[in-house]
Amino acid sequence: MKRLSFRVLPVVAGIILVVLVLTASLTGQEPSREQVLTQIVMSSLSAWHYAPPSETDRWSEQAYDLYLKTLDYNKRFFTQGDLETLGGFRSKLDDEVRNGTQEFYDLSWEILSKRIREVQGYTESFLAEPFTFKTDEALETDPEKRDYPKDGPALKELWCKQVKAQTLSAYLDLLLAAEGDRAGIEEKFKAVDRQPFQPELEKEARAKVRKDLNRVFRRALTEKSEDRHARYLNALASSFDPHTNYFGPKVKADFDIEMSGTL
Numbered sequence: 001m002k003r004l005s006f007r008v009l010p011v012v013a014g015i016i017l018v019v020l021v022l023t024a025s026l027t028g029q030e031p032s033r034e035q036v037l038t039q040i041v042m043s044s045l046s047a048w049h050y051a052p053p054s055e056t057d058r059w060s061e062q063a064y065d066l067y068l069k070t071l072d073y074n075k076r077f078f079t080q081g082d083l084e085t086l087g088g089f090r091s092k093l094d095d096e097v098r099n100g101t102q103e104f105y106d107l108s109w110e111i112l113s114k115r116i117r118e119v120q121g122y123t124e125s126f127l128a129e130p131f132t133f134k135t136d137e138a139l140e141t142d143p144e145k146r147d148y149p150k151d152g153p154a155l156k157e158l159w160c161k162q163v164k165a166q167t168l169s170a171y172l173d174l175l176l177a178a179e180g181d182r183a184g185i186e187e188k189f190k191a192v193d194r195q196p197f198q199p200e201l202e203k204e205a206r207a208k209v210r211k212d213l214n215r216v217f218r219r220a221l222t223e224k225s226e227d228r229h230a231r232y233l234n235a236l237a238s239s240f241d242p243h244t245n246y247f248g249p250k251v252k253a254d255f256d257i258e259m260s261g262t263l
Contacts, residue, residue: 035100035102057094063093063235076159078115080149120213122159123213126160127163137164226249
């Protein structure tokens, strides 16, 4: 079994850096920090992992699937059309790593951030007016049991149902709080039977959902580029085997603190 020696890593990193610098001098394009880091991580894994993948296309497909799950695990943003656009890279991530490019990484974030902004606009319009909860509707909350939305209109419909369900849940929480009751879901619906619908609580529930969702959207759109790239590198590393991971500097520091029990 090969063991990764941290004494060797600086040497590997230095060799890769020299190669990238020479390439930059020939092409006139300076490699980005992300490109350099990707090359260092993947070259180290390929050289020192105990069982590096023999089928590079299969490895690429696994890395692609893992990364998409980290980006949109609940299938709430990407559409099937988006996946068709990105699907051409599914068996080519090994080529991108080898060539020092990151077209897939850049494109996936471009599409995701666009969808997040679209969804943010949808939710604002949904929450601007009171909901009525008298219509029979169904919403599958388990992402394993449903596919990605077919297109933009299907994405909008999905979020309409999700926002409505969140508002109803918030309304029931407020209704129970007004009664001084902290019971489960069955008691929530019994509370509805005990009292008539209260528009002021529904309005308060919409305000809470708007605040929560805007926090989620803002966090996603303002995420640091190094954290986004760390997630990508972790997907590449985890495709070698489930126990191989990449930690960004902050995550690594937190992990060390947790494992050692000391600051």
